[in-house]
Structures are given as structure tokens and as C-alpha cells.
Amino acid sequence: MTILIIEDNPINTKLVRDLLQAGGYTTLEAQDASTGLEIARREKPDLILMDIQLPGMDGLEATRILKADPATAGIPVLAVTAYAMKGDAEKALDAGCDGYVTKPIEIHHFIKKVRSLLTF
Numbered sequence: 001m002t003i004l005i006i007e008d009n010p011i012n013t014k015l016v017r018d019l020l021q022a023g024g025y026t027t028l029e030a031q032d033a034s035t036g037l038e039i040a041r042r043e044k045p046d047l048i049l050m051d052i053q054l055p056g057m058d059g060l061e062a063t064r065i066l067k068a069d070p071a072t073a074g075i076p077v078l079a080v081t082a083y084a085m086k087g088d089a090e091k092a093l094d095a096g097c098d099g100y101v102t103k104p105i106e107i108h109h110f111i112k113k114v115r116s117l118l119t120f
Contacts, residue, residue, distance in 0.1 A: 001118055002026040004045040006036035006062065007080070008054050012103065016049060016080070023111060031055075033062035040072050047117055052081040052092065060095040067096035076117040080105070 003020055007013045008031050017027050028043055030036035033054045040048060048066070052059040059079065066072045079092035082103040089100040099113050 001046040002028060002043065003114070004028045004030065004036060004039055004043065004048045006030045006033060006048060006054065006059065007051040008032060009051075012051070012080075015105065019105075019107060019111065020114070023114075025114075033057035033059060037062055037065060040066060040075060041069070044072070045075060047114065048075055048077045049080050049114075050077050050097065052079055052088075060091065060097075063092075063095045063097050078113060078117055 003025050005013055005016050005027055007016065013029055017029065020027050028039055028045060030039050034057060036048070050059040050063055054062070063077050066075065066077060076098040077096065078099045078101065079097040080101050080103065081088065092100045098117055101110055101113055
């Protein structure tokens with residue numbers, strides 16, 4: 001299964017990539033939402049990990065675009081964010097995200113959430 005990581009922090013990208021690849025997943029990467037949208041449309045990954053705070057277009061707007069496009073609407077999106085303020089999970093879900101995890105990533109919870117979104 002292929003997972004697209006849309007994350008602008010190289011350290012976070014490496015951590016998530018290493019975790020996923022150790023679990024047998026193939027990964028694709030984008031450092032901004034626009035590039036992530038292009039890759040999602042072209043590659044049709046099985047899951048998208050979406051950082052919320054991205055340069056330019058934020059992850060919530062990118063998720064809205066993905067969910068409005070019939071070609072990508074069925075791809076689950078997991079919001080991954082350092083912002084864990086009250087109401088942020090609801091904002092992510094309202095934008096169309098299928099799940100929400102906070103940074104720093106708790107490895108067991110993160111992998112469990114990824115697996116649950118890939119079981120459809």
C-alpha cells in the first residue's frame with residue numbers, strides 16, 4: 001500500500017517515512033499542499049498523511065479540495081498536526097479528514113490509526 005506524506009518539516013517527514021517503510025508501506029512525499037495535490041491526483045495513494053500547517057495553502061484547504069474531487073474523494077486523509085488546541089480535531093474532521101493525530105507522534109497509536117484507515 002502507498003501512503004502520501006504531505007509535510008513541510010524534513011525531520012517529521014523522515015520519522016514518518018521510516019516508521020511507515022519499516023511497516024512495509026511505500027511512501028510518496030510532498031513538502032507543500034499544491035505538490036501534494038498533484039501527486040495525489042497522479043498516483044492515487046491508499047492514504048494521505050496531511051500536515052495542517054503548511055506553507056501557502058494549509059492542509060485543511062488541501063483536504064477540502066481532495067474531498068471535492070471525484071478522482072481523490074475516496075482517499076482517506078489523516079491529519080497530523082502539532083496544534084492540539086480544543087476544537088482542532090473537529091476542524092480537521094469538518095474539512096473532510098478521516099482521522100486526526102497530534103505531534104509528537106506516539107508510535108503505537110499512529111501505526112494503529114494508519115492501519116485502521118487502510119482497512120476499508
